[in-house]
Amino acid sequence: MKSGARTRLGGFVRVFGWPILLALFGAIGLISALLGDGAWDVLSWAGLAAPVLVLAWHVLRPVR
Amino acid sequence: MMSARAIRTWCVVHKWTSLISTVFLLLLCITGLPLIFYHEIDRALGYDIEAPPMPAGTPLASLDAVVDASKKQIPGTYIQFVSWDPDEPDQVFASMAKRPDTPTDENRFLVLDARTAQVLGEPPFRSTFMFFLYRLHVDLFAGLPGKLFLGFMGLLLVGAVVSGVVVYGPFMRRLDFGTVRTRRSRRLLWLDLHNLLGIVTVAWVFVVGLTGVINTWADLVFKFWQANQLAEMVLPYKGQAPTQQLGSLQAAVDTARRVAPGMTPSFVAYPQSAFSSQHHYTVFMRGETPLTSRLLKPVLIDASNGAFTDTRDMPWYVTVLLLSQPLHFGNYGGTPLKIIWAVLDVITIIVLASGLYLWLARRKIPMDNEIAEATGTIPAMEKRVPQVAE
Numbered sequence: 001m002k003s004g005a006r007t008r009l010g011g012f013v014r015v016f017g018w019p020i021l022l023a024l025f026g027a028i029g030l031i032s033a034l035l036g037d038g039a040w041d042v043l044s045w046a047g048l049a050a051p052v053l054v055l056a057w058h059v060l061r062p063v064r
Numbered sequence: 065m066m067s068a069r070a071i072r073t074w075c076v077v078h079k080w081t082s083l084i085s086t087v088f089l090l091l092l093c094i095t096g097l098p099l100i101f102y103h104e105i106d107r108a109l110g111y112d113i114e115a116p117p118m119p120a121g122t123p124l125a126s127l128d129a130v131v132d133a134s135k136k137q138i139p140g141t142y143i144q145f146v147s148w149d150p151d152e153p154d155q156v157f158a159s160m161a162k163r164p165d166t167p168t169d170e171n172r173f174l175v176l177d178a179r180t181a182q183v184l185g186e187p188p189f190r191s192t193f194m195f196f197l198y199r200l201h202v203d204l205f206a207g208l209p210g211k212l213f214l215g216f217m218g219l220l221l222v223g224a225v226v227s228g229v230v231v232y233g234p235f236m237r238r239l240d241f242g243t244v245r246t247r248r249s250r251r252l253l254w255l256d257l258h259n260l261l262g263i264v265t266v267a268w269v270f271v272v273g274l275t276g277v278i279n280t281w282a283d284l285v286f287k288f289w290q291a292n293q294l295a296e297m298v299l300p301y302k303g304q305a306p307t308q309q310l311g312s313l314q315a316a317v318d319t320a321r322r323v324a325p326g327m328t329p330s331f332v333a334y335p336q337s338a339f340s341s342q343h344h345y346t347v348f349m350r351g352e353t354p355l356t357s358r359l360l361k362p363v364l365i366d367a368s369n370g371a372f373t374d375t376r377d378m379p380w381y382v383t384v385l386l387l388s389q390p391l392h393f394g395n396y397g398g399t400p401l402k403i404i405w406a407v408l409d410v411i412t413i414i415v416l417a418s419g420l421y422l423w424l425a426r427r428k429i430p431m432d433n434e435i436a437e438a439t440g441t442i443p444a445m446e447k448r449v450p451q452v453a454e
Contacts, residue, residue: 012233014241015232015233015241017241018241019229019241019264022267024267026265026267026268027267027271033396033398034354034358034390034391034396035353036353037354041397041398041400041401044397045400045401048268048401048404051268052404052407052411054264055261055264055411058241058244058260059244059260
C-alpha cells in the first residue's frame with residue numbers, strides 16, 4: 001500500500017517534474033518584470049528563456 | 065492512474081477544443097507576431113512623429129493652448145481624449161471626433177508638441193499594414209461581435225491547454241521527459257515534438273491566452289464601470305443636460321495632480337466620451353512603477369467650473385483588465401522580453417500546426433487502441449487484437 005503510493009508519486013514526478021519546474025520558471029518570468037525594472041527585467045528574461053533553452057537542448061541534441 | 069475511459073474523454077476534449085479553434089488561433093499567433101513590435105515597425109517605416117530637440121527642462125505649454133491648436137487643426141470636431149505616452153515626454157495627443165459622444169472608431173488623432181502646443185502631425189495609423197493586422201487580430205474587422213468570437217476561441221484554447229496537460233501524463237508514462245523519437249515514423253516524431261513543445265510553453269500560452277480572452281471584454285468592462293462606479297460618483301448630476309461650455313483643461317489636470325499626489329496623468333476623457341460622464345473631465349492618473357503605471361485612478365473634475373467632484377480606486381474587474389494588457393502584449397520588460405515573446409509565439413505556431421498535422425495524418429485505427437498503445441493500458445471495454453508496433 002505504502003510502496004504503491006510511493007511508486008505512484010514517483011511516476012508523477014517522473015512525468016511532471018520537469019514541466020512543473022519549467023512552468024514555475026515561466027510564471028516567475030511573467031510576473032517579475034511587472035514588479036520592477038533593472039534586475040526584475042533580467043529575472044523575467046531568464047525565467048521565460050529557461051523553458052526555451054531546455055526545449056532547444058532536447059530538440060537539438062545529437063540524434064539517438 | 066487514470067482509467068482508460070477517463071483518458072479517452074480527455075482526448076476527445078483535447079481533439080475538439082483544438083479542432084474548432086486551431087485555424088483562428090493560427091491567425092491570432094501569426095498576426096500577433098509582428099504586433100509584438102508594432103511601435104518598432106511603425107518607426108522603421110517612418111510613420112512615427114518626432115518632436116524637435118529642445119534644451120532639457122523646457123517648460124510645457126498650457127494644455128488649453130494644446131486644445132485650441134487641436135480644434136484649429138481640424139475645425140468642427142470635438143476633442144474626446146487628451147493623452148500622454150510615458151516614452152514620449154515631449155508629446156501630447158488629441159483624439160478628435162465629429163460629436164462629443166460618437167464611438168471612437170472614426171476618431172482622428174493629432175500629435176502635438178507638449179512644449180510649444182504646435183501640431184506636429186496626424187499619423188496615418190488607420191491606413192497602415194500594421195493597423196490591418198491589428199484589426200484582424202483584435203476583432204476580424206467585425207467590432208464587438210468579432211472580439212467576443214475571438215474571445216470564445218481563446219476560451220477553447222484554455223480548454224485545449226488544460227486537456228492537453230491532462231493527456232500528457234498517460235502519453236508520457238513510459239517515456240523520459242524530452243524524448244524525441246527521430247528514427248521511427250514521421251507521425252511519431254511530430255507527436256513527440258507536439259508534446260514537448262506544448263508542455264514546455266504551457267505557462268506562457270495559458271497566461272497569454274487567458275489575458276487575451278479578458279482583453280476581448282474590455283469594451284464591456286468599461287461600460288459596466290461607467291454604469292456602476294462612475295454613475296455612483298456623479299449621482300448629484302443626475303438629470304442635468306450634458307455640459308456644453310467646457311472650462312480650462314489645464315486647471316482640471318492641475319487639480320487632479322493635487323488630489324492624487326505622486327501620480328501622473330495618463331489620459332483625460334472629455335464629457336460624454338466613452339470613459340467619462342456627461343459633465344466631467346475624467347483625469348485618469350497612473351503610478352510610476354512598472355506595475356502601478358498600468359493601473360489607473362480616475363479623478364472627476366466638473367468640466368464647467370473646474371471643481372473636484374470625486375476620486376476612487378478602480379474596482380477589481382477593471383484592475384484585472386488593466387493588468388491583463390501587459391501580460392498579453394509582452395511590452396513590460398524591454399526589447400529582450402519582446403524577443404522571448406516572439407520566440408514563444410513561434411513555438412506555439414508549431415504546436416498548433418503539428419496538432420493539426422497529427423489529426424490529418426491520424427491512423428485509421430480506433431482511438432482506444434491508440435491510447436492503449438501509447439499508455440500501455442488495455443482498453444477496458446473489450447479485448448482487441450494487439451497492434452503491430454510501428
